[in-house]
Amino acid sequence: MSILNSILKTFVGDKTKKDLNSIKPLVAKINEHQKEYESLSNDQLREKTTYFKNLLAEGNKSHLEKIESLQNEVMQTEDLDQKEALYKQIDQEEEFAQTEAESILNNILPEAFAVVKETARRFVENKSIEVTATPFDRELSQTKPYIQLTGDKALGPTLGMLLENPSFGIWFTMTCSLLVVLRFIKVKLQKCKQGKEKPL
Numbered sequence: 001m002s003i004l005n006s007i008l009k010t011f012v013g014d015k016t017k018k019d020l021n022s023i024k025p026l027v028a029k030i031n032e033h034q035k036e037y038e039s040l041s042n043d044q045l046r047e048k049t050t051y052f053k054n055l056l057a058e059g060n061k062s063h064l065e066k067i068e069s070l071q072n073e074v075m076q077t078e079d080l081d082q083k084e085a086l087y088k089q090i091d092q093e094e095e096f097a098q099t100e101a102e103s104i105l106n107n108i109l110p111e112a113f114a115v116v117k118e119t120a121r122r123f124v125e126n127k128s129i130e131v132t133a134t135p136f137d138r139e140l141s142q143t144k145p146y147i148q149l150t151g152d153k154a155l156g157p158t159l160g161m162l163l164e165n166p167s168f169g170i171w172f173t174m175t176c177s178l179l180v181v182l183r184f185i186k187v188k189l190q191k192c193k194q195g196k197e198k199p200l
Helices: 002-011 015-037 042-076 080-125 135-141 159-164 166-193
Strands: 129-132 148-150 153-156
Touching: 015 080, 042 080, 042 129, 135 148, 135 153
Parallel strands: none
Antiparallel strands: 129 153, 148 153
């Protein structure tokens, strides 16, 4: 088997090395953005999430409005042929919206991962994370001991608090894992569409 592997590597190359080389440009972009984000305040860093959501919403706004308009037309007509034609248009718009969303997500991927990386660095290197309290922070503070309010500020969980609060540790781990799983599913679906792999 080792001889076969050597022969394959000679003609095909080492797949692991090829995979690593293919993502090096992406890693470089992530690291570049992360360095930029080091100068941001905690509030500014947290606002990046809102920025990403707004980009996605704005990019799909016209498609979603069109879909809503078509759905209203479906409810207003009794003609079955017209309903079928409208549903086809809805399906088409949903495909356009998905394509647009995938394009936006791919474009912001380096920045999004850079935000995660910088956030993780601050969790590890700081004794506490202070941000301006949002309504959601205030709601969480009523049931979660690791969210502390001081005036208009909220002290968020750090690595130490994470270790002391298993419930948060589980949530944090699941969130990070979900990001990886979603990315894997996305790549898997793309390969299935291209006929390169069987469906999950």
